[in-house]
Amino acid sequence: MDLAYIPSPSTGVIHLGPIPLRGYAFCIIIGVFVAVWLGNKRWVARGGKPGTVADIAVWAVPxxxxxxxxxHVITDYQLYFGEGxxxxxxxxIWEGGLGIWGAIALGAVGAWIGCRLRGIPLPAWADALAPGIALAQACGRWGNWFNQELYGRATDLPWAVEISAGPNRDAGTYHPTFLYESLWCIGVAVLVIWADRRFKLGHGRAFALYVAAYCAGRVWIEYMRVDEAHHILGLRLNVWTSIVVFVLAVVYFVLSAxxxxxxxxxxxxxxxxAEGEKKAPAPAGADAAVEAKDAEDKPSDPAEAPAKPTVLTKPEPTATATAPSAEPDAAEAPEAKKL
Known part of the structure; x- marks a missing residue:
């Protein structure tokens, strides 16, 4: 007899009249708000403008x-395109099934578009958002609890989760891998925040640390799961994905440093x-103030006006030699010959 366990919700949806409130979607929405809120605080602390993180998230989230x-659909296609x-x-999507690897990959494309439109380097934005993404995952994993999915092997531990009978699942108590991953993501967020403050991580290294730390935890959590999945060389596909992404994140971290x-x-x-470099127009009343200043400097009485300085000019030299007269002087004219 189990002494204690975590009960699962009897339903994953609550109806408010005709409006259904689904627990899975609610957890994802909460996670998005937490990521944007924390990312905005970190962005502003690094010298960014408030609201920029939310503007880019409009591209990244969809x-x-x-x-x-x-x-999820590609890696578990048998759930949607198999027989029957x-x-x-x-x-x-409200029934569950989101692959974090696809979300990060295509979400980065949306973030790149938003950053390009704002003239912002994508690595810096990713560094600011990294711990918020980890917390968003921590919130989103509780959506799996509402849908009674992503549980581990059977166990009688006090913190086991109770799963009711349903399609492709047997009633019993199992390892709450959703809870393990949620707690791990919280630890990853704390690690990234601490490391970023301690070592001043930049150029995408805080995001790389988040990816590497998350992958390290995802390997052992994924290994505990018992739900249907594809296997390669005896390991689940997501385990191999975690290993590959972990190696890439570590390589990027080292090379970037x-x-x-x-x-x-x-x-x-x-x-x-750029606009500030242009000469700003004079504020209203500035011309009147300048004119008043000029009026104060100009004397009201012309007699008080300072005399203009006398400019001494050098007289032009007069000609010392005169041109000879066209007619000879009478005194000098020779006497006329007498006939």
Missing amino acids: FGLVGGRLY RNWVDAFK KLRPGREEVVEPDRSG
Whole structure:
């Protein structure tokens, strides 16, 4: 007899009249708000402008949701395109099924578009958002609890999760791998925040640390799961994905530290700088103030006006020699010959 366990919700949806509130979607929405809130605080602390993180998230979140769903459907296609399956179920995202790898990959494309439009380096934005993404995953994993999915092997531990009978699952108590991953993601967020403050991580290294740390935990958590999945060389596909992504994140972290040490000094350009270089128009009343100043400097009485300095000019030299007269002088004229 089990002395204690974590009960699962009897339903994953609550109806408020005609409006269904699904626990899975609610957890994802909470995670998005937490990521944007924390990312905005970190972005502003690094010299960015408030609201920039949310503006770029408008691009990143939809891309991420589409990417996460595509990854899940592609890697678990038998759940939607196998015999007796309905392919329309692939669009029912509220029933669960988001692959973090697809969400990060395609979400990065959306973030790149948003950063390009704002003239912001993507690595700096990713560094600011990294711990928030980990917390968003911690919140989102509780959506699996509402849907009674992503549990581990059977166990009688006090913190086991109770799973009721349903399609492709047997009633019993199992390892709550959703809880393990949620707690691990919280630890990853704390690690990234601490390391970023301690070592001043920049140029995407805080994000790389988040990816590497998450993958390290995902390997052993994925190994505990018992739900249907594809296997390669005896390991689940997501285990191999975690190993590959972990290696890539570590390589990027090391190379980035050597090629671009330190942290970005400017993360968001000041678009008002170019306009500030132009001569600003004089404020209202400035011309009147200048005229009043000139009036104070100008004496009211002409007698008080300072005399203009006398400019001494050098007289032009007069000619010392005169041109000879056309007619000879009478005194000098020779006497006329007498006839």
